Amino acid sequence: MSAYEKLEAHFRRAAHLDDAVGMLHWDMSTMMPAGGATARAEQMATLRGIRHHLIASPETSELLAAADAADGLNGWQSANLAEMRREHLHAAAVEDELIEALSKACSVCEMVWREARPESDFAKVLPSMQTVLDLYRQVAAAKAEAFGCSPYEALLDQWEPGGKTERIDAIFDDLAEFLPPFIDDVLAAQAKRPDPIAPDGPFPAEKQKALATKLMEVLGFEFERGRLDVSFHPFCGGATDDVRITTRWDEADFVEGLMAVLHETGHALYELGLPSDWRHQPVGKARGMTLHESQSLLMEMQACRTHEFLNFAAPLIRDAFDGAGPAFETENLYRHYTNVERSLIRTEADEVTYPTHVILRYRLERAMVAGELDLKDLPGAFNDGLEALLGIRPPDDRQGCLQDIHWYAGAWGYFPTYTLGAIAAAQFFDAAKRDVPDIVPGIAEGDFKPLVGWLRAHVHGLGSKLSTDELVAEATGKPLDQAVFKAHLTARYLG
């Protein structure tokens, strides 16, 4: 075996470990009884430690050096080798022990957060969160040195390879300037239209699940390679050829729960569409969270919150709940699905106000990682920040800095990818519609094949062969650019 082939075998084992951790995490979030939490944290920490050791090892380092000199790799293999090198740099920068300590600290903190959030008790989770942050700052400092970037960028790179704060600042500063007056205008225009009518419930969970399952199939989800289950915080996880999405059902209101499933389905289609020839290799993975969020938001925001899709879905919704009358008409559903509101909870926010939630969190987590914001001051800074950006103030921490799982479960540097993803989604949908005229008529008939076909060719099937910007540029003609996103918002909300 050549050095490169040995590396492929090596990274294949790492992928099996990643898959195993993915399943254990899914189970922890959906099935595990509370008593299993400590042992589960130990299982996951051990697997992550072994995975880390495998990639960080001197043997991997030597193989990478040997493969470097080797000739005859094709384009995919070269890209794979580059990804291997990036993963090795991430791993080798940090000791196994730190990785295991961090994994355990995150598991513990997530469990404490699950109690602290409903009680709105930030003080309860503060010590565990401090442990997580302290360990993350060690990781960030070590990786920053290895990559020659800032500590925050080193964390960002884990989610969005090559992500740079200068670039994000430019985009986010522009949006932070654009949005406040835009939101005013949208709310003024909306005030002149009738309010959406709430459909009468209750909407039993099993009926919502049956409807969601039907629409997941319409979008192209393959149930022989995945599942839909319930968790506290919706996510897309699982393993190779076994993609698990989750949601919560609110029996009083099906509207947002349904869209949450279509959002996660977008994530799942990316995973299910990755290049099967490169399964279990770094180049066969999703490129990063910006593209991942672009795929969920493309489905949820670009494709499914349209007249075309809602016109197709409305009779299915009526059938599912024995609904009738104006509340179940397309036009009323459209008003629900494009309703804009200054609201406190990020996951429930509309696409217009959403970036303000993200910009706030991005700025706060940068400050925390830089040591410029003490954790004890986070609740106040969060509330002040939201008030400044969106004009409303959380009355408690449950609706403030405790609302999201990310900082507690250890996803530092993740938040900006939501809005970068929204931007990419607008660019992809715009380009796809130009390339394939059948896409919009297809959506109107519940035929997502033209859209998913384009995504398979231009996004999913490329794995990590290109950088995010290269991929967006090849697919749409331009690298990541907020102009198309702003044009989309303007057309939909002030059109």
Add this chain to the structure above:
Amino acid sequence: MSAYEKLEAHFRRAAHLDDAVGMLHWDMSTMMPAGGATARAEQMATLRGIRHHLIASPETSELLAAADAADGLNGWQSANLAEMRREHLHAAAVEDELIEALSKACSVCEMVWREARPESDFAKVLPSMQTVLDLYRQVAAAKAEAFGCSPYEALLDQWEPGGKTERIDAIFDDLAEFLPPFIDDVLAAQAKRPDPIAPDGPFPAEKQKALATKLMEVLGFEFERGRLDVSFHPFCGGATDDVRITTRWDEADFVEGLMAVLHETGHALYELGLPSDWRHQPVGKARGMTLHESQSLLMEMQACRTHEFLNFAAPLIRDAFDGAGPAFETENLYRHYTNVERSLIRTEADEVTYPTHVILRYRLERAMVAGELDLKDLPGAFNDGLEALLGIRPPDDRQGCLQDIHWYAGAWGYFPTYTLGAIAAAQFFDAAKRDVPDIVPGIAEGDFKPLVGWLRAHVHGLGSKLSTDELVAEATGKPLDQAVFKAHLTARYLG
């Protein structure tokens, strides 16, 4: 850290890997979509390979040699070291590659068997089964050399440490002589009593689950440390502090499904009662499958198929299904739960005919491992053997050699522990009742604390500190001995 302490850390990691494999296996059997099977097999093989490497490694070998010379270990620690040595011998005898190949072959074969069984198509699974057997014979030969025993005993030792065929032959030959005339007598006596009346169904799965859950709680199952789910083949699995039992619901008949849950609950109580001071250490594990089966059979056969328990359960059963009339009376339920029949399916067999199914499989698997029975001849040998032992002949392989998962999923050497467990169960229940007069009155009132308390003290809480025979002797005054089991059968069925 001393060599011994290093070994504890080492084996703790192995236990986390075992837990992870336990969860992946549970998920595979209960939740996984079919498309995930290949990747899951790879995940499990990789984890098993890593686990194997950890225990087989020269480092472990050196630590064991160093710890050998060390003084000052207490009784638990010495027993732990002995178990470590046993695990190391098992692991070091076999190459990592063979372990991974075997894990994958078993996963593949189990999946093929899942299709072949309902189709009664032994030829379909024969090639995969041959692969599994060939690999197992390699494993058995290597381990036989390391342990200085026969190849079959080397496999048996994986499930029943220290198990010897000479001992099993003596017990099984005695039972094979005792049972045929005894079964004739029991059936003759039974023919003079009224037939059990079938309660009228249907019995919806969710009602059966609610009833089973209630009775699991009565027995002492802790739902904060475990779950009940559905799988094709009932089992008890999962991980530390997270014990997962499974069952199947037959909506036309609740009778045997309910008892299957109580059987698995017996397994679960053993796992949940293991010494928590020794969690994640070899000495903290269940001693072996003879004792494990003894705990399930003690609950199912000794405690729950009694007038006392059924008298307590009958009103709960009536409430669960809105049942009324003679079919739901204690006496009729007792007739169901002690009904003896010459039947084809082991898992549905009563406790009188059950050992004949086990003796057959034990003799067949010994012949297959010894290379004295070709796999292509297994169906005929199975049918001939059952006819000779029990007087009935399977009309097809679905009801013959395809009925059990064990040989296909790789549990060679497991079968004898069912009947050895039945024997131990009879001894334990007999001794417990003598020691604690409250046990039977407790069962009659749905209070299992006296019984479970005795089991915690004499079985569960001892982990692997003693050998099976030592433990049985300390708890009951005699090592494993079929006399009490035969006396139990005689008293219950000819009393």
